[in-house]
Amino acid sequence: MRKDTTKVKLRKYIIYYQHKLWSMYNKFKIYLEYSKPKVWWLLVFTGFAGALLATKIFNIYNAMLIIIVVLSVTFGSIGAEGLTNYIDYDMDSIMERTKNRPLPKGLIKKKNALAFGYFFAALSVILLIIIAKYIAAIFMVLGIFDNVFIYSYLLKKKSPYSIILGGFSGAFPVLIGWYTLTSTFSWLPWILFLLVLFWIPLHVWSLVYRYKDDYEKAGVPMLPVVYSSKTTAFAISFSSLLLIVFSLFPYFLGIFDYLYLITVLILSIPIIVFSYMFIKNNDRASSFKLFVYTAPYLTLIYVIVLIMNFVKIY
Secondary structure (H helix, E strand, O other): OOHHHHHHHHHHHHHHHHHHHHHHHHHHHHHHOOOOEEEEEEEHHHHHHHHHHOOOOOHHHHHHHHHHHHHHHHHHHHHHHHHHHHHOOOOOOOOOOOOOOOOOOOOHHHHHHHHHHHHHHHHHHHHHHHOHHHHHHHHHHHHHHHHHHHHHHHOOOOOHHHHHHHHHHHHHHHHHHHHHHHHOOOOHHHHHHHHHHHHHHHOOOOHHHHHHHHHHHOOOHHHHHHHHHHHHHHHHEEEEEHHHHHHHHHHHHOOOOOOHHHHHHHHHHHHHHHHHHHHHHOOOOHHHHHHHHHHHHHHHHHHHHHHHHHHOOO
8 A cells, every 4th residue: 555655646746847847948948039049149150160260279178168169248248148148038029030039929928038148247247257268258248248238229229330330249159269279369369250240241131121110110120121222232233242241351461371262252142143143133032041051151161161271271
């Protein structure tokens, strides 16, 4: 009889903790979705790339610093997204593309969303301060401040050029990575910083153009909403040309040889083609093709820089 009672109690405990774990897992999924990993994974990669480029000797200490860079940029990106999502609550509730996100859908309480953002934003800076990487910590603070306050709070609902200033926040991770590993100056991380800075408006405006009715309904005056299709197409295409030019700077400054030049030029052909099609047609299909291609383009440029730098050193 006692054995049967014990089995029943054990089964109840198992069922209880199964439900508990499942509930925790579901909450984790909701908050992960809220942090928008599809947005921040590329920022984490650029931070990781910056750290690798600054690493001349691979040892346990440098490996730990690289891990801290990845964690810090991840936490900073999650925190910034958590705070900007809180600011964008009204806008996201109106737009078809965003109304099913966790906060507008009511899956997360607003006070919890705010606390979530503040916690991870602070944690990202604290990590860098603990290991005395103050320059990297300053860049982290500037990045979060630019994304949350300058872009999302001050400019996003007021200026069609908001993303130009907001682009700085997305460009800082490569400098955070570099200056966590070294205090030595090099043009290379700053070129990659500028590369991201010109990539962001191109990438964002291309997406906004596809969903400009949504942004107009939400009262967000992004450039494709405020200006004509023709003007927008020229602005986005001009940004794409600037992206290509800055992609070639490591060659022009003598950092890498002609092999880098040829590789980047080949990768840039689709951008030129899609930009031409966009100017010619002024349609959403051409805009979205440009949006879809620019994410892997930036990633590939960073990968090529990493490979070329590794070969150059070793």
